Amino acid sequence: MPQLAFASSFWESYDVLEKPVKAGVRKAMEKFQRLTVAELYADKGLHLESVDKARDPRMRTIRINDFWRGVVLAPDDGSDVFLLVNVVPHDDAYIWAAKRLYTTNSATRGLEVRNVVAIEQLTPALEKAAATADSLLFAKYSDTVLRELGIDDQVLRAVRTIVDKPQLQAFETLLPEDQCEVLQYLAEGFKPEDVYRDVVALRRPLDAGPAPEESLAVAIANTASRITLVTGPEELADVLEKPFAAWRVFLHPSQRRVAYRVSYGGPVQVTGGPGTGKTVAALHRVRHLLTRSADARVLLTTYTNALAASLRENLSVLLDGDPSLLDRVDVTTVNAYAHAVVTRHDGKVLSPVNDRDERQLWQKVAKQLRLPWTDQFLAQECRHVILAQDVRTLDSYRAASRRGRGSALSPARREELWSAVELFESLLLARKATTHLRICARAADLLAASSPTHDHVVVDEAQDLHPAQWRVLRRAVEHGSDDLFITGDPHQQIYDSKVSLGSLGIPVTGRTHRLRVNYRSTEEILAWSTRILTPVSVEDLGGEGSDTLAGYRSLLHGRRPRVDGHGSEQAEVASLVERVQEWIAQGIRPSEIGVCARFNVLLDKAHDRLAAAGVPVARIKDHPGPDADGVRLATMHAMKGLEFRCVAVLGVTASAVPFAREVTPATVDALQHESDLLRERCLLFVACTRAREALAVSWSGTVSPFVPQEN
Numbered sequence: 001m002p003q004l005a006f007a008s009s010f011w012e013s014y015d016v017l018e019k020p021v022k023a024g025v026r027k028a029m030e031k032f033q034r035l036t037v038a039e040l041y042a043d044k045g046l047h048l049e050s051v052d053k054a055r056d057p058r059m060r061t062i063r064i065n066d067f068w069r070g071v072v073l074a075p076d077d078g079s080d081v082f083l084l085v086n087v088v089p090h091d092d093a094y095i096w097a098a099k100r101l102y103t104t105n106s107a108t109r110g111l112e113v114r115n116v117v118a119i120e121q122l123t124p125a126l127e128k129a130a131a132t133a134d135s136l137l138f139a140k141y142s143d144t145v146l147r148e149l150g151i152d153d154q155v156l157r158a159v160r161t162i163v164d165k166p167q168l169q170a171f172e173t174l175l176p177e178d179q180c181e182v183l184q185y186l187a188e189g190f191k192p193e194d195v196y197r198d199v200v201a202l203r204r205p206l207d208a209g210p211a212p213e214e215s216l217a218v219a220i221a222n223t224a225s226r227i228t229l230v231t232g233p234e235e236l237a238d239v240l241e242k243p244f245a246a247w248r249v250f251l252h253p254s255q256r257r258v259a260y261r262v263s264y265g266g267p268v269q270v271t272g273g274p275g276t277g278k279t280v281a282a283l284h285r286v287r288h289l290l291t292r293s294a295d296a297r298v299l300l301t302t303y304t305n306a307l308a309a310s311l312r313e314n315l316s317v318l319l320d321g322d323p324s325l326l327d328r329v330d331v332t333t334v335n336a337y338a339h340a341v342v343t344r345h346d347g348k349v350l351s352p353v354n355d356r357d358e359r360q361l362w363q364k365v366a367k368q369l370r371l372p373w374t375d376q377f378l379a380q381e382c383r384h385v386i387l388a389q390d391v392r393t394l395d396s397y398r399a400a401s402r403r404g405r406g407s408a409l410s411p412a413r414r415e416e417l418w419s420a421v422e423l424f425e426s427l428l429l430a431r432k433a434t435t436h437l438r439i440c441a442r443a444a445d446l447l448a449a450s451s452p453t454h455d456h457v458v459v460d461e462a463q464d465l466h467p468a469q470w471r472v473l474r475r476a477v478e479h480g481s482d483d484l485f486i487t488g489d490p491h492q493q494i495y496d497s498k499v500s501l502g503s504l505g506i507p508v509t510g511r512t513h514r515l516r517v518n519y520r521s522t523e524e525i526l527a528w529s530t531r532i533l534t535p536v537s538v539e540d541l542g543g544e545g546s547d548t549l550a551g552y553r554s555l556l557h558g559r560r561p562r563v564d565g566h567g568s569e570q571a572e573v574a575s576l577v578e579r580v581q582e583w584i585a586q587g588i589r590p591s592e593i594g595v596c597a598r599f600n601v602l603l604d605k606a607h608d609r610l611a612a613a614g615v616p617v618a619r620i621k622d623h624p625g626p627d628a629d630g631v632r633l634a635t636m637h638a639m640k641g642l643e644f645r646c647v648a649v650l651g652v653t654a655s656a657v658p659f660a661r662e663v664t665p666a667t668v669d670a671l672q673h674e675s676d677l678l679r680e681r682c683l684l685f686v687a688c689t690r691a692r693e694a695l696a697v698s699w700s701g702t703v704s705p706f707v708p709q710e711n
């Protein structure tokens with residue numbers, strides 16, 4: 001009986017197929033397990049046939065249904081493993097298959113694929129351009145060095161034309177995988193011997209002889225990182241059920257470099273635009289820290305409970321559910337961790353009030369003391385000065401820096417303000433309540449007086465943490481090597497916190513890395529969304545300079561976002577229903593569609609209209625599990641960290657984005673005004689960058705000033 005293997009290129013196309021097509025794939029695959037090779041070729045339904053003018057004579061197509069074809073690499077050397085490499089619409093299948101050539105890498109011995117036709121067509125013109133170029137990217141490496149790393153003749157010729165990293169990037173989808181990865185490492189500045197150790201030696205079989213073994217089956221067996229070999233029917237059902245998670249194995253060299261560096265001398269910061277794999281890098285770092293030592297305990301934190309649940313799930317996938325590793329990781333939000341620390345010590349914790357109640361308390365304080373400030377101003381002074389600097393007495397408040405606040409306070413005013421803070425705290429106490437940041441302050445005190453709870457802390461979505469939360473994390477772990485690994489993106493900061501990591505005992509200077517390749521969205525979605533931020537500059541994560549999205553790019557392409565104004569909210573929601581139905585008709589599952597708005601009021605309308613049209617719906621705040629059906633609805637804030645194949649952002653009007661009530665008037669505090677506006681702008685950016693393939697942005701009435709205007 002033949003055997004069946006699946007290449008990673010197959011999963012990328014299979015994952016997004018409609019259910020009936022997937023069923024067709026399963027049916028065809030079952031035949032490979034039931035029939036002999038001769039029977040396979042004779043099977044009328046399967047239609048296993050060779051491809052006209054194929055550059056690889058082993059290329060075959062199989063029929064899935066009238067429209068879809070599978071592309072298969074068939075053994076011609078007496079071995080019996082068939083490799084399923086792609087599922088493509090009928091006509092494209094022949095074109096795709098004809099151009100591909102599979103070869104065995106001379107160094108790693110893995111099976112690789114290249115677009116041989118494109119490389120042949122491009123190389124002569126590039127050679128001409130290279131002849132007059134000032135410098136070439138790989139000039140300092142001899143042919144011998146490159147060949148030892150597995151670069152073959154055709155690739156070598158192409159490599160000698162590459163002038164810079166962008167040109168290498170343009171080649172990425174054409175070159176054989178292992179060879180491409182070697183070149184990326186060299187381009188990142190790794191030494192050939194390091195590349196040999198980290199890429200080649202890791203993959204090369206221990207018993208590899210002097211020349212590559214020719215059998216396809218052996219090459220397939222050597223390519224565990226990209227090919228899954230399936231032996232029985234249950235295993236087949238299992239692999240076809242579970243979506244393939246490419247991020248588990250294929251790290252970009254820049255991701256691998258940050259995640260698998262043996263050790264860092266202190267805190268590390270990894271930044272990058274949306275979808276650049278920061279969460280993926282954080283998960284791989286956790287794996288590295290756990291496997292490096294048999295008893296290390298890791299605290300992995302993120303911002304919301306929903307994100308913590310998704311981290312837990314993905315970590316379990318990455319660690320293959322191994323309890324000896326998983327039991328040593330605590331995955332939680334900073335607030336939940338602080339809560340647990342306080343509960344452990346004090347026996348109980350006062351319950352935290354929500355934002356609305358907190359605002360009401362401040363209103364009461366302002367009224368009772370007849371203060372000249374708004375509740376918003378008081379809440380901000382407390383958050384950005386008092387809690388941020390951990391000010392506990394009037395004396396230290398008198399001396400506290402108010403940098404970043406755009407209004408002066410005389411000593412007498414500070415006294416008045418301090419009495420407001422005291423009244424606020426007594427009102428809280430009377431309610432037997434507290435706030436999350438006060439729980440964090442208590443937890444930080446307790447941790448300072450006891451020993452650290454973990455050996456390593458890994459922080460995802462770091463951009464929104466408040467200094468009081470950073471103090472907790474700082475004290476959860478001893479100062480020293482590999483203490484904190486921090487990932488975040490200041491362009492996605494949607495809550496207001498001003499943080500200087502250095503002043504909190506978290507110096508990251510010299511240990512800052514940036515990821516630039518977006519794996520989530522198409523270049524069209526990315527380019528449009530990035531323009532939302534063009535008019536502003538954003539401070540870096542550590543609060544020590546500004547950050548930029550320069551060099552940020554995607555390798556994926558698709559349609560440009562749809563950007564539509566409507567005469568009324570009703571018309572806008574009606575158009576949303578149409579759009580969602582269109583997406584579903586294209587084969588997108590409802591759960592792969594996200595709909596968001598600034599406020600729940602509009603979301604409720606969208607919910608009702610979608611449901612009335614027979615579209616299944618689920619609200620993110622109800623925590624639908626990954627398997628629950630239904631278009632996901634969420635506020636823009638709740639979209640943080642999530643991703644969907646299609647996203648509709650509703651209600652992007654001038655009155656909602658920015659939302660005036662959330663923006664401090666410039667007359668009250670000019671700096672705070674700017675900062676609040678920036679948060680609202682980032683919120684729209686976060687919402688739009690959740691989309692993988694399709695983005696639709698809409699409004700009724702006057703458009704938000706943050707929506708990029710057509711050029």
Ligand SMILES: Nc1ncnc2c1ncn2[C@@H]1O[C@H](COP(=O)(O)OP(=O)(O)OP(=O)(O)O)[C@@H](O)[C@H]1O
Nearest residue numbers: 246247250251252274275276277278279280519641
């Ligand atoms: N090396 C990789 N290969 C394939 N897919 C990847 C890789 N790295 C990340 N991805 C995928 O890209 C998407 C974005 O990754 P991730 O969520 O880690 O990005 P992020 O930088 O944390 O995003 P954000 O800041 O927007 O929350 C995910 O679907 C992830 O699985």
